[in-house]
Amino acid sequence: MAPNSQASLNEGKYPIPAMTNLDLEHQPTQDLDNDDFDYSKRSQWLRAAVLGANDGLISTASLMMGVGAVKQDIKAMILTGFAGLVAGACSMAIGEFVSVYSQLDIEVAQMKRDNMNKQNSPVAGGDEEEEEKENLPNPLQAAAASALAFSVGAMVPLLAASFIREYRARLGAVAAAVTLALLVFGWLGGALGKTPVIRSTVRVLVGGWLAMAITFGLTKLIGSSGL
Numbered sequence: 001m002a003p004n005s006q007a008s009l010n011e012g013k014y015p016i017p018a019m020t021n022l023d024l025e026h027q028p029t030q031d032l033d034n035d036d037f038d039y040s041k042r043s044q045w046l047r048a049a050v051l052g053a054n055d056g057l058i059s060t061a062s063l064m065m066g067v068g069a070v071k072q073d074i075k076a077m078i079l080t081g082f083a084g085l086v087a088g089a090c091s092m093a094i095g096e097f098v099s100v101y102s103q104l105d106i107e108v109a110q111m112k113r114d115n116m117n118k119q120n121s122p123v124a125g126g127d128e129e130e131e132e133k134e135n136l137p138n139p140l141q142a143a144a145a146s147a148l149a150f151s152v153g154a155m156v157p158l159l160a161a162s163f164i165r166e167y168r169a170r171l172g173a174v175a176a177a178v179t180l181a182l183l184v185f186g187w188l189g190g191a192l193g194k195t196p197v198i199r200s201t202v203r204v205l206v207g208g209w210l211a212m213a214i215t216f217g218l219t220k221l222i223g224s225s226g227l
Helices: 002-013 021-035 039-070 074-118 126-134 139-162 167-193 197-224
Strands: none
Touching: 039 074, 039 139, 039 167, 039 197, 074 139, 139 167, 167 197
């Protein structure tokens, strides 16, 4: 008799919550919400990083291949690549800063108009305003990311050519290193953005090859014509 009474008292003091149908319906929904991610939020920094790295890689490699088409001196090739790295990184940083700052001005102006419209409305929007301010683009961050990404891409052909004295082997090493880097950048952009990886990789690879081939061919043509 005593054990049954004690069990009844325990059940009365500590009732076991029952799992309702409503709870069962909400549980998988919450798991799906956690798995659901808006990859478009990555678009701003992903665009700056991928474009910066591709620009640094392709433009610097094309410059070095163009100079290598008419001059076999390794010093001229390295100096050309280094000048392209510095000039390109500065150009990318300034261009991204101006672009993102213009976007920032537009969004701030829109926030001010929205706040003026809400002044006569008894709406508590303090948290919403703080969240909007946190989501505003940062021009300095975007500029630094673009310059860094450009420099990382530009270092690939520079490092590939720095330690090879023989002319043809140096050109081949630059082309091979750039090809490998284009494959990596193309795959990375597609994987992070959840877009078709093969299509992204092929597009980046073909574009880089065309840029180097056109620069090499035109420079070779002009150099051989004696202009």
